[in-house]
Amino acid sequence: MADANSRSITTNQTGLHEKLDEIVLKHLNAEFKKPIAEHTLQAFNEVNEKVLAFSGPIILDSCCGVGESTANLAQRHPEALVIGIDKSSHRLDKHDVEYKQGEHGQYILVQADLNDFWRLACEADWQPSHHYLLYPNPWPKAKHIQRRWHGAAVFPFIVKLGGILEVRSNWSTYVEEFARALHLAGVDAVCETYESEQAVTPFERKYWASGQSSTRLVVSLSRS
Template sequence: MSDANSRSIVSNQDGLHDKLDEIVNKHLTAQFKKPIAAHTQTAFDQVNEEVQAFTGPLILDSCCGVGESTANLAKRHPDALVIGIDKSSHRLDKHEVEYKQTDSGHYILVQADLNDFWRLAVAANWQPTHHYLLYPNPWPKAKHIQRRWHGAAIFPFIVKLGGRLEVRSNWDIYVKEFAHALYLAGQETQVELYESEEAITPFERKYWASGQQSHRLVIDLD
């Protein structure tokens, strides 16, 4: 498939999900007690050693896919340690072949489940200066609302991680729902169109080549 024919999001939702408030408020007041998976604990412990030893800014690139965005963010923030996290080893394995950048920046790629990784990062008192969520899986069917990060039980931990959070999607409803969930958590932000001369993820490049727009929110959670 060429870069220029990425399909648009198709959803049976034409606005915010009608259960969004109920779901988010439930997660904001409940305790998330799911046990941490052993493989994510191991991966986190290894990375945490580097994080604790590092004295510069910490940046998270969650759902980093093949890690092209992670490498690009490291280039833009040469004084920072950038950590890209994705659950798919298949996607991460492509990085060395196609996307690795060695000219500047310091970054690490980690295979882990973010439902566990974010909780471990909060418990370890990580304080990222920036947290990027670039084009997460939109789960556009209404019945999958709780698979979207803002509708998931882990959502309060995204807020607790703090830093400058940036969420981008080619589906405006995803970002609008995320902004509304943040509002329910006491954090107010706006959704805007995002344009740039340079795409920093393969999805971003593909969407723009197909004439699709990017929507984003940026908020300082500290």
């Protein structure tokens, strides 16, 4: 079965990246001045209208891919408005065909660049109750450390957004690095092996079917 043939992470990196602390501290102490892309600003403004009109909790499902996780999270949190964000219209376009859940829950899918969307959400003073980062692209080559979210210039805004942050990956080093980055930002998080009877995302289902394990961290981020 194809689902059971998901390849394991291959990396030329041993342990945490040797420059992780240096990179994270640089981003924590610098201002991220990259201009906001117009298409993401427009997408954010449309979603923000719905957020302002909604009286319940807001939940973010970042890097939501085809949005199966977004629909599942909306079922799990029926009192909340779940916002799934992904940069790929190709992935999001698959949602209604294969992954839409009809019953319970409220959710929106939006195509946007998270480097901009998270900053706009902070600027608009969104206060999500939960923020999920489920199986983001791990960029396992050592030279791509700054493409991982904890090594990216936008990382401080993940911390500023607050809420209960949950990160999952099939590459334990990714989660361990994320925990280290949070520690440098003044937040201590514990990594743990994660198992469940029900997979929430297509990637999670593939990884488990091929015998891979998941590592996660769950941490409550206070608003700074």
